[in-house]
Amino acid sequence: MKNIVLFGGGNIAQAIVEGLIYAGHQKNNIFYVDRNPKNKKILKKLKIRSLKENTSLKIDLFILAVKPKDALSAYQEILKDYKNPKIVSLVAGIKSKKYLEMNKNIKFLRAMPNTSSRFNLGITALYNCTFSRSDFKKIVMLFKKIGIIIEVEKESKLDNFTGMIGSGPAYFFYLLKSYEKKLIPLCDGDKNKANYVMVNLVKGIGMSVENNKDLNKLIAAVASKKGTTEAGLESFKSNNLDKVFEEGISAAIRRSKEISNEF
Ligand SMILES: NC(=O)c1ccc[n+]([C@@H]2O[C@H](COP(=O)([O-])OP(=O)(O)OC[C@H]3O[C@@H](n4cnc5c(N)ncnc54)[C@H](OP(=O)(O)O)[C@@H]3O)[C@@H](O)[C@H]2O)c1
Structure with a gap:
């Protein structure tokens, strides 16, 4: 897969381009099609x-x-x-059937990445439709450059991956907004200082989860009986934070399924 074109050069395309460049993919072999002046400018800057x-x-x-x-x-x-292009669609919701109805001969697959691809920490769910096994392997290699991949056997599962992976980072950014709101006053109103603290917090969480896969044990290691953490967690529980969070993810998955009926 030498010459690659990002058709649409917005948020996710930019994350993928940056990730590919960082992974050593030649800039010379990456092209874009976009009509939005702001995005064009960003892509030109990336050469x-x-x-x-x-x-x-x-x-x-x-x-x-x-x-x-x-x-x-x-x-x-x-x-x-x-003529007979090979196409990977990152588009949420729209099923492969829609595309293949217009041309049965194209090589087509659907992928659902996320914006962490920018840092080569992406997660991409891949559902192969009509790529040959050998070409599919090349796509796997390409997306492995920017993170990990999950091969999906059933297309309907892509909606779940859209709600969980594509949208995933935004849920945690959203939660972090509440944390930041409380943190900034503690950092004397210094947003940069608060950011610095949050970055270490999040990196530490990532390392902890990598080190110990049991989330209950990780919680127990922080919360002591009648301590501050327990008070915070009890409040979350009594306000059904877990249910609210899970319902948010379910809403995203439902929306992905709805989109496929809209087009
Ligand atoms: N953002 C994510 O985190 C993420 C993650 C996984 C999957 N996705 C999927 O990726 C797709 C893109 O999302 P995005 O957030 O990157 O969107 P975006 O930021 O709006 O980028 C899309 C770009 O494509 C341009 N465009 C649209 N039609 C065009 C055409 N015919 N010719 C030239 N340029 C065209 C748009 O221009 P205008 O602004 O002028 O319309 C815009 O610059 C969506 O389908 C989404 O489901 C996104």
Whole structure:
């Protein structure tokens, strides 16, 4: 997979491009198609070239990274200009059937990554539709450059991965906002200092989970009987924080399934 095109150069495309560059993928072999001036500027700064200015190139892979509402027209644009393209769709919700109905001969698969790909800490769920086994292996290798991959056997499971993995980082950013709100006054209003503290907290949590997979044991190691942590955790429990959090994830999964019925 030498020449890659990100069709749609927004949030997730930028995370993937940065991750690939960091992993050593040649910038020269990454191209974009985008209409948004702000995103174009960011991609140019990353020294990624526009496909529109390099139309005669052989393209090995298109990565479709536009919002669901734009996906089918963007897909048609690719089909119009390229014969039998290989396409990886990152688009939430829209099922492979929709794309393959328009052209049965294309090599197509769906992937659900997340923005941590930027730091090569991504998680990408992959569902192969029509790629040959050997080409699928190449896609696996490509996404392994920017994190870990999970191969999904059933397409319906991609909706769950969309709600859990694609959206996943945002849930924790959201929770961290409450933490930050309490932390900033403690840091004398210094947002940078609060950020510095939060970064270490989150990195430490990551290392702890890597070290000890039992979350109950990790909690027990912090909370002592009648101590401060226990008081905090009891309050979370009595306010059903776990249920609220789980319902949030379920809502995202439901939305992913709804999107497939909208297009
Ligand atoms: N963001 C994530 O964390 C994440 C994670 C996993 C999967 N995804 C999936 O990835 C897709 C993209 O999400 P995103 O957050 O990266 O969206 P985004 O930031 O809005 O980026 C999409 C970009 O594509 C451009 N575009 C759309 N149609 C185009 C066309 N026909 N020609 C040229 N440019 C076009 C958009 O321009 P305009 O702004 O002018 O419309 C925009 O710059 C979504 O389907 C989402 O489900 C996202």
